[in-house]
Amino acid sequence: MDAPDLRGRTILVTGANAGIGYWCVEKLASRGARVLLGCRSAERAATAVAAVQGHVPDADLRVLPLDLGSLDGIARAASAVDESIDAVICNAGVKAATPEARTTDGLDLMVGTNFLGHLALIAQLDPMLAADARVVAVGSLAHRFAALDPARITAPWRGSSLRQYGRSKAALMAFAFELDRRWSGTGRSALCAHPGYAVDPLTAERPGLVTGSRLMRALAVPTRVIVQGKDDGARPIVHAATATDAASGDYWGPGGLLEFRGAPTRVVASDAVRSPATGAALWSAAEAATGVRFAS
Numbered sequence: 001m002d003a004p005d006l007r008g009r010t011i012l013v014t015g016a017n018a019g020i021g022y023w024c025v026e027k028l029a030s031r032g033a034r035v036l037l038g039c040r041s042a043e044r045a046a047t048a049v050a051a052v053q054g055h056v057p058d059a060d061l062r063v064l065p066l067d068l069g070s071l072d073g074i075a076r077a078a079s080a081v082d083e084s085i086d087a088v089i090c091n092a093g094v095k096a097a098t099p100e101a102r103t104t105d106g107l108d109l110m111v112g113t114n115f116l117g118h119l120a121l122i123a124q125l126d127p128m129l130a131a132d133a134r135v136v137a138v139g140s141l142a143h144r145f146a147a148l149d150p151a152r153i154t155a156p157w158r159g160s161s162l163r164q165y166g167r168s169k170a171a172l173m174a175f176a177f178e179l180d181r182r183w184s185g186t187g188r189s190a191l192c193a194h195p196g197y198a199v200d201p202l203t204a205e206r207p208g209l210v211t212g213s214r215l216m217r218a219l220a221v222p223t224r225v226i227v228q229g230k231d232d233g234a235r236p237i238v239h240a241a242t243a244t245d246a247a248s249g250d251y252w253g254p255g256g257l258l259e260f261r262g263a264p265t266r267v268v269a270s271d272a273v274r275s276p277a278t279g280a281a282l283w284s285a286a287e288a289a290t291g292v293r294f295a296s
Ligand SMILES: NC(=O)c1ccc[n+]([C@@H]2O[C@H](COP(=O)([O-])OP(=O)(O)OC[C@H]3O[C@@H](n4cnc5c(N)ncnc54)[C@H](OP(=O)(O)O)[C@@H]3O)[C@@H](O)[C@H]2O)c1
Pocket: 014, 015, 016, 017, 018, 019, 020, 021, 038, 039, 040, 041, 044, 066, 067, 068, 069, 070, 090, 091, 092, 093, 094, 095, 113, 138, 139, 140, 141, 194, 195, 196, 197, 198, 199, 230, 233
């Protein structure tokens, strides 16, 4: 495993107070990175910081208040960043919602948070991104579950929440691959990674973090042959953000059966999320929906 020393590197993780985001923070901090925890709850962020410090006493951490469901909140967070950022892990995500659920700005909750929120964040962080910065979009196997139509990305939807979740993840991934094309030759890179099938009851326990009841954990043990904990789910994402063998345009995920678990490896994204035409149209639709524009 390619695990370079990360001292001197500053990495922002969104949704850093729970699940996979938390484990990204702990793994990055244990290798010496300075980590900014993008979190919408000060209380949950403080719990995560204490948990990391319990395992990495010299962890260099800073909490960045960040609500990806609010365009004003995203702008405030971006303007609060006063240091150079070497990598951003776009991890925060809403995994289920009703069609009526909305962000503060009236956008569909899953598309608005998972995709548009991250696009607005990266656009406004641009001046603080290092010359060789990496952006990692946390995608999902679910990106294949729904058609991606840029003209309808903010349109009302019906039917399964999982399908709309898949659409939000496909859009985030298409954004990262479009960023890869637009940053070509600049020294910056944009990648996707996914955690496989990562569940709380198989995750190492940390004080204050949800990992399920003792019974749930015991019942989950046999499933370890198929799925994994969120600690292991963070591995492909951290790899994409830090490894020297990870390159712009890559997609990383677990290498085991069905990509549910296992060591990080390069995996295949759908043609739809890699389509330059879709990426360009989605970019325009997102700028129109958010009112946020990229400088470059
Ligand atoms: N677990 C899996 O098997 C799996 C598979 C494929 C992809 N993923 C992706 O991996 C990422 C993490 O998943 P997880 O299982 O670790 O989820 P999780 O345990 O539910 O954690 C989600 C994180 O996102 C944060 N978040 C949600 N809405 C936010 C907002 N408006 N602003 C800021 N932060 C927000 C949550 O913060 P709060 O505590 O404040 O709610 C939490 O920190 C997600 O993007 C998910 O789509 C997960």
